[in-house]
Amino acid sequence: MSSGDDPECVTSTATNGHHGHCVTVESCPYAYYVSGKCPSYGFHVKCCYSCHLGGCQTESSSQIYFHSQTFESLGIRGFVGDVLRWAVEEGQKAGIEVWAWFEYGLMASWSSSPTVPAFSTAAHNRGWMRGEANGYWWMDAGNTEVLDFLAGMMQDALDNYPGLAGVQLDDHFAQPSQLGTDLVLTMTNAARRILGQVSGRVSFSPIVPTSLSVNGYNVDWVSWVKEDIGFHEYVPQ
Known part of the structure; x- marks a missing residue:
């Protein structure tokens, strides 16, 4: 898994207890993400809280x-x-x-x-x-x-x-x-x-x-x- 490290995302925690990762919308399992926390990336990258399930990635x-x-x-x-x-x-x-x-x-x-x-x-x-x-x-x-x-x-x-x-x-x-x-x-x-x-x-x-x-x-x-x-x-x- 390759994930981003924008502080606002990686220091945040969702209700499932997992920290966020800046990844592409398509690769975030069950689309469990929020917008606005990954400003270093394009609009297609969101802060995902389900990367522990696998598959998350940033654009190659x-x-x-x-x-x-x-x-x-x-x-x-x-x-x-x-x-x-x-x-x-x-x-x-x-x-x-x-x-x-x-x-x-x-x-x-x-x-x-x-x-x-x-x-x-x-x-x-x-x-x-x-x-x-x-x-x-x-x-x-x-x-x-x-x-x-x-x-x-x-x-x-x-x-x-x-x-x-x-x-x-x-x-x-x-x-x-x-x-x-x-x-x-x-x-x-x-x-x-x-x-x-x-x-x-x-x-x-x-x-x-x-x-x-x-x-x-x-x-x-x-x-x-x-x-x-x-x-x-x-x-x-």
Whole structure:
């Protein structure tokens, strides 16, 4: 169970004798929750008093599993646990390289609304959104604030976790063609900007075939390979 820790919620007790947890409405057993006690989250997160029955969770796209000053600067709660530190330490014991996977890339959320969950709300309020495609809300690759935020989180991982081998972006570092078919150069410039700010090794796991990557997601990663724009490796998927 991953639950929030807004003080007004976790210090309160319901008639069933249990303390509250800030979780999504859908995951609160028997909908035993109250509103207004989880201000650090979006409106879809409430203070639930039945989490002892199991199932409670906060929205995954507002959760992070490592310490990041850049993420914390948004003023929302998302830190679940220091999974990355555990992974790095265990990897070192076993002689295994550990890379931090930034799976969401330029996606803000999977939702019918650009203001669900809390991170998506923060991105929307800052004017970072480009639009919706395939059920996901995507941030704008042409917005330097978006790119600096992503690069900042990646650098936080490298700075805060000695022994981390590198960081990886994947096929969600993209702009679907539904948002525009003239964004190939925008994505190339976005990649260059991020690579210019991150001091460690950065891996990229792009879509294949390359025609789908270019025509469907505006990512001409083959040209990035030829021009050697700075990725440590390419791991096609």
